[in-house]
Amino acid sequence: MAAPTAAAGARARVVALALAAVVGCGALAGCGGGSGADGTDGTGGRSGGQAAADTAARPHLRISGAFLPVPVTTGLAAGFCVVRNTGGADTLTSVTSDIADRVTLHRTRNGRMEMQDSFPVPAHGALDFSRGGNHLMFEQLTHKPKVGDTVTVRLHFRRSGTLTVKVPVRPATYNPGAGGAFGTPPDGAGSARTP
Amino acid sequence: MRKKTLPLAAALLTSAVLALSACGGGSGDESSKPVDVQADAHSGRRALTVLDPPFTKPDLVLTDTHGEKYDLRERTKGRPTLLYFGYTHCPDICPLTMSNIAVAKKQLPKAVQEKLRVVFVTTDPERDTPAALGSWLRQQDPEFIGLTGKFATIQHAARQLGISIDPPKKEKDGTVVSTHGTEVVAFSPKSDGGYLLYHEDATVDDYTKDLPKIVQGQRP
Numbered sequence: 514m515a516a517p518t519a520a521a522g523a524r525a526r527v528v529a530l531a532l533a534a535v536v537g538c539g540a541l542a543g544c545g546g547g548s549g550a551d552g553t554d555g556t557g558g559r560s561g562g563q564a565a566a567d568t569a570a571r572p573h574l575r576i577s578g579a580f581l582p583v584p585v586t587t588g589l590a591a592g593f594c595v596v597r598n599t600g601g602a603d604t605l606t607s608v609t610s611d612i613a614d615r616v617t618l619h620r621t622r623n624g625r626m627e628m629q630d631s632f633p634v635p636a637h638g639a640l641d642f643s644r645g646g647n648h649l650m651f652e653q654l655t656h657k658p659k660v661g662d663t664v665t666v667r668l669h670f671r672r673s674g675t676l677t678v679k680v681p682v683r684p685a686t687y688n689p690g691a692g693g694a695f696g697t698p699p700d701g702a703g704s705a706r707t708p
Numbered sequence: 709m710r711k712k713t714l715p716l717a718a719a720l721l722t723s724a725v726l727a728l729s730a731c732g733g734g735s736g737d738e739s740s741k742p743v744d745v746q747a748d749a750h751s752g753r754r755a756l757t758v759l760d761p762p763f764t765k766p767d768l769v770l771t772d773t774h775g776e777k778y779d780l781r782e783r784t785k786g787r788p789t790l791l792y793f794g795y796t797h798c799p800d801i802c803p804l805t806m807s808n809i810a811v812a813k814k815q816l817p818k819a820v821q822e823k824l825r826v827v828f829v830t831t832d833p834e835r836d837t838p839a840a841l842g843s844w845l846r847q848q849d850p851e852f853i854g855l856t857g858k859f860a861t862i863q864h865a866a867r868q869l870g871i872s873i874d875p876p877k878k879e880k881d882g883t884v885v886s887t888h889g890t891e892v893v894a895f896s897p898k899s900d901g902g903y904l905l906y907h908e909d910a911t912v913d914d915y916t917k918d919l920p921k922i923v924q925g926q927r928p
């Protein structure tokens with residue numbers, strides 16, 4: 514049972530962090546807009562040695578479609594999202610959350626999950642966490658969230674720093690990748706981006 | 709008529725696994741022999757493979773969540789049965805699969821629900837004791853049956869259904885990681901044969917649509 518004051522405090526801290534991130538990066542990037550448009554970002558003056566340019570270029574990350582299926586117990590939960598990158602390569606190095614003491618990164622192969630130290634976010638590519646594939650694993654939850662709750666998750670990237678995502682808790686059967694009854698979540702839910 | 713390639717590949721894979729297990733086993737159990745699995749070319753759904761001929765129900769005797777002996781063949785004879793191999797320390801596919809089935813089951817008429825048997829066999833028997841399994845499954849559906857026992861027994865039964873599972877393994881940080889099966893096998897109440905294979909991307913809609921047929925032993 515989280516005391517409302519504690520929850521409010523956590524929320525305030527998140528907002529503060531998010532603001533800090535916006536201010537900090539806003540100064541660096543002259544790139545601003547491009548909101549919502551997925552995929553091609555033809556604006557960057559990329560010419561010549563593409564590979565070198567991609568490593569040197571600043572990553573532009575956008576996290577979308579984040580969700581956390583309501584867990585069965587407080588022992589374990591999984592989280593999913595897509596990190597799209599319209600800039601240079603980056604690496605997801607760790608994840609933290611106020612709902613769990615420990616968040617680990619996993620990929621799944623042949624029904625077995627394998628812990629990863631980090632995940633590459635390729636230049637002009639995407640890092641995909643989805644059902645049956647890669648997942649974020651939340652262990653020893655502080656409480657059992659309910660469908661409709663929002664969980665704060667921070668993704669730490671080697672070059673882009675920290676992106677904070679408000680991750681909606683969805684029904685246990687939620688599986689947007691499988692083309693079921695669930696459409697794309699309303700924009701804004703479970704998203705974050707570098708400016 | 710759409711041609712479906714994915715389930716065919718899955719079926720071929722299944723045959724390959726069966727062939728492998730028969731080579732390794734030498735148990736003399738006739739149901740371990742390779743089965744010529746054919747995908748149904750007309751179902752047109754990637755999450756489902758129709759098996760013809762069907763799988764024989766494994767002769768599996770384990771312990772249920774009340775700590776009592778459970779004979780799969782005897783207890784599920786003449787009952788529509790869904791069988792899945794997974795573990796409770798599984799964050800993604802195991803709870804997803806059981807929740808999909810639980811939600812779909814609730815949409816059947818009460819009397820029909822009572823006929824259906826949903827059996828979850830653990831692939832991590834050391835941690836999934838009858839009590840642990842029971843409390844996890846009750847969150848999904850109190851009628852679900854959970855079975856635990858010797859890993860070798862469980863692995864052998866899974867193999868007979870073309871499902872490959874490895875024993876739990878310790879990670880570098882000390883955490884234990886298990887394998888889950890990637891298929892749910894549906895057994896017909898008419899023949900007791902495993903005639904449908906649902907892959908891990910089967911959704912709650914797939915099960916909701918198909919359960920009314922499965923409880924009658926019909927093809928969806």
Ligand SMILES: [Cu+2]
Binds near residue numbers: 619626648649650799
């Ligand atoms: Cu995991």
